Amino acid sequence: MAIERDKRERAACLCGKGLVIESFWANDHAFASDYGFHSSGLMLECEECRKEWVILEKVANPSSPPEGKKPIYFIRQADLRAVTMHNDQLGKQASAFREEEQKLGRFLHDALRRLRSSLLTAIDKDGTKIDCRYQILGPLLDIRTLDDFHARVGRTLPKTYLPKLVTSDNLATVLQRLGQNDEAEEILRARRRLKEIAEAKVALKAQEKLPTAGETRFY
């Protein structure tokens, strides 16, 4: 597939010795569904200006251009570096949070799997009668009558209904009812921490900065 390219001069650079160019590309394949030129953005074609400036599309101080015109934002390299460093710092914190989230997620996932598998063993120990299973699971899952239990599990097998009855939502409660209070407390702590992390990530996102345009032109 061939790519067609085009360049258009948009404005003079800041020192006046160079230009701001907008480049375009088009897919000229006969079956291309998006025939037409797409902008690949503005470029500053001036060695002098490029020592101090860059052109970016998104800035902290966007201006409303005159009717039918578009803005060209010139950002000082030093400003861009400061903003990039600031955002990188936030990015590092965010990735530390992601790592912690994954670790906690794995911990909760493993705890749930362990509980399901130990319940599976427990309910099969004394045979496979549904009322024996109900004797064990009913009190743990707050299912009050055998009829209710029947209604919940139908004719399905324990390995099918246990994952539906024992979930991350009641994991801590079931562990408490089994007398495994330390494990239950750990689960609750992990969930609280996950909630804190989710909030902290939103706060981090809000601290992200955009560079500020030092000069703006229109074309």
Ligand SMILES: [Zn+2]
């Ligand atoms: Zn220039």
